[in-house]
Amino acid sequence: MAADMRLPTIRKPVSLSVSAFDRRDLVVPGDIITSDTGFMRGHGTYVDEEKLTASVAGEVQRVDKLICVRPLKTRFNGEVGDVVVGRITEVQQKRWKVETNSRLDSVLLLSSVNLPGGELRRRSAEDELTMREYLQEGDLISAEVQSVFSDGALSLHTRSLKYGKLGQGVLVQLSPSLIKRQKTHFHNLPCGASIILGNNGFVWLYPTPEQQEEEAGGFYTSLEPVSLSDREVISRLRNCLLALAAHKVLLYDTSVLYCYESSVQHQVKDILKPEVMEEIVMLTQQKLLEQEG
Amino acid sequence: MAAVQVSEAEKVYILHGIRDDLRVDGRGCEDYRHMEIETDVVSNTDGSAKVTLGHTAVLVGIKAEIGKPRPMVPDEGYLEFFVDCSANATPEFEGRGGEELGTELSNTLYKVFNNKHSVDLKSLCISTGEHCWVLYVDVLLLQCDGNLYDAISVAIKAALFNTKVHISADDEGGKEIELSDDPYDCMRLNVENVPCIVTLCKVGHRHVVDATLQEKAVLCGEPDHLRHT
Numbered sequence: 001m002a003a004d005m006r007l008p009t010i011r012k013p014v015s016l017s018v019s020a021f022d023r024r025d026l027v028v029p030g031d032i033i034t035s036d037t038g039f040m041r042g043h044g045t046y047v048d049e050e051k052l053t054a055s056v057a058g059e060v061q062r063v064d065k066l067i068c069v070r071p072l073k074t075r076f077n078g079e080v081g082d083v084v085v086g087r088i089t090e091v092q093q094k095r096w097k098v099e100t101n102s103r104l105d106s107v108l109l110l111s112s113v114n115l116p117g118g119e120l121r122r123r124s125a126e127d128e129l130t131m132r133e134y135l136q137e138g139d140l141i142s143a144e145v146q147s148v149f150s151d152g153a154l155s156l157h158t159r160s161l162k163y164g165k166l167g168q169g170v171l172v173q174l175s176p177s178l179i180k181r182q183k184t185h186f187h188n189l190p191c192g193a194s195i196i197l198g199n200n201g202f203v204w205l206y207p208t209p210e211q212q213e214e215e216a217g218g219f220y221t222s223l224e225p226v227s228l229s230d231r232e233v234i235s236r237l238r239n240c241l242l243a244l245a246a247h248k249v250l251l252y253d254t255s256v257l258y259c260y261e262s263s264v265q266h267q268v269k270d271i272l273k274p275e276v277m278e279e280i281v282m283l284t285q286q287k288l289l290e291q292e293g
Numbered sequence: 294m295a296a297v298q299v300s301e302a303e304k305v306y307i308l309h310g311i312r313d314d315l316r317v318d319g320r321g322c323e324d325y326r327h328m329e330i331e332t333d334v335v336s337n338t339d340g341s342a343k344v345t346l347g348h349t350a351v352l353v354g355i356k357a358e359i360g361k362p363r364p365m366v367p368d369e370g371y372l373e374f375f376v377d378c379s380a381n382a383t384p385e386f387e388g389r390g391g392e393e394l395g396t397e398l399s400n401t402l403y404k405v406f407n408n409k410h411s412v413d414l415k416s417l418c419i420s421t422g423e424h425c426w427v428l429y430v431d432v433l434l435l436q437c438d439g440n441l442y443d444a445i446s447v448a449i450k451a452a453l454f455n456t457k458v459h460i461s462a463d464d465e466g467g468k469e470i471e472l473s474d475d476p477y478d479c480m481r482l483n484v485e486n487v488p489c490i491v492t493l494c495k496v497g498h499r500h501v502v503d504a505t506l507q508e509k510a511v512l513c514g515e516p517d518h519l520r521h522t
Contacts (some may be wrong), residue, residue, distance in 0.1 A: 003325035087298060138298040168306040170317055221302045225309045235319035268319030272327055
């Protein structure tokens with residue numbers, strides 16, 4: 001049982017990969033965006049001596065006459081159709097409060113979930129009383145954003161077989177800006193595990209279920225012990241995700257898979273060492289560049 | 294410490310993993326997280342160290358002051374501990390929230406480190422019965438992710454190693470003492486016997502070393518603290 005101790009590593013500056021097609025305008029707080037007074041100022045900007053200055057660190061977005069700065073490190077700002085992974089924090093009358101790394105807790109209404117058994121019926125008073133049997137405080141769910149309330153809180157729904165309560169697995173909490181928007185966020189990776197990349201930065205890793213269940217989405221959670229080989233795959237994926245997040249690499253199924261493949265020669269617990277992380281991420285970035293063109 | 298919410302299925306997953314000797318981050322039951330130690334970080338102390346154990350970060354500063362020795366042991370110096378749970382670590386430590394934890398940690402550290410088996414307290418004596426060195430050890434919790442005792446004990450050992458205590462030029466044994474003017478004229482402490490705490494959490498037949506906050510929330514049963522040199 002040897003504990004690995006060392007001096008702290010000097011953090012190397014993350015080099016920006018300069019792609020040919022996008023040279024984005026990145027600003028830090030205090031950077032002057034423009035001196036032209038013809039523009040309207042949006043979020044993330046302020047006027048300082050007639051010059052438009054950025055107040056957050058991020059990317060400048062210009063729409064006609066409106067300039068705003070979209071911050072890179074921010075809470076999750078949900079839009080309709082986003083897939084999120086959240087944790088139930090409260091059980092209230094006819095709804096659940098879900099924590100999704102946004103400014104306000106999201107809301108999951110009782111009418112927005114599929115009742116166990118898959119029946120379509122009006123929610124009765126009895127359903128209200130048995131809400132806790134379905135989802136308790138601390139449970140994890142995958143859901144989709146149905147709408148956004150006027151105060152900015154998200155309204156979620158799990159009205160599809162692929163959403164619902166999550167069973168055994170590992171949750172990794174990352175920044176929402178690292179998750180790439182794609183057509184589907186549910187992937188069954190060929191290495192032997194499945195992944196849900198929530199738009200809110202919460203990534204759920206779980207063992208691939210053997211057969212697709214036909215019941216109402218995710219009501220029954222299996223508490224059977226997961227096999228050791230599946231566990232190793234999931235732990236390795238978790239450490240790879242943390243390595244990619246530390247080096248600010250965009251996360252999607254391909255990048256995660258390449259990172260997994262690059263990490264195979266190391267032991268799972270070694271992946272979190274700084275030098276091994278750097279090596280793996282470099283290999284991943286190389287592979288991604290090769291794949292692009 | 295901070296409350297981490299875990300679902301029932303996650304609990305089962307973690308417990309089975311410990312049983313199979315493969316925890317969530319790939320460690321075995323007897324593996325520590327990545328640890329980084331740095332000494333001499335705070336310039337206006339006599340000795341300091343910063344330890345990062347995974348996401349747990351601890352900063353220790355030691356100041357040596359001249360004081361009166363204890364009546365029972367007039368030829369020994371002593372150590373005083375204070376643990377500050379900073380609100381930076383978790384919002385629960387805001388205001389007086391971290392006081393209870395801080396007092397508990399201070400008391401344990403006092404029992405572990407402030408005895409003649411760990412530190413050579415006789416070397417801290419200047420003149421018997423009159424003057425001695427008192428080492429004020431201040432521990433600051435910067436980030437909290439489980440396993441505080443281990444991180445703090447390693448940090449204290451490193452900080453004691455780094456401590457420079459000034460040598461008195463004349464030790465005549467009188468009421469007045471003089472310290473040498475040379476700032477480099479100091480003695481270092483012998484930290485060979487200073488212990489490091491190893492915290493074990495018992496789960497069924499297994500003992501888990503270096504549990505994260507999430508694992509602690511799952512494991513039931515009191516953790517035992519073992520002393521290990």
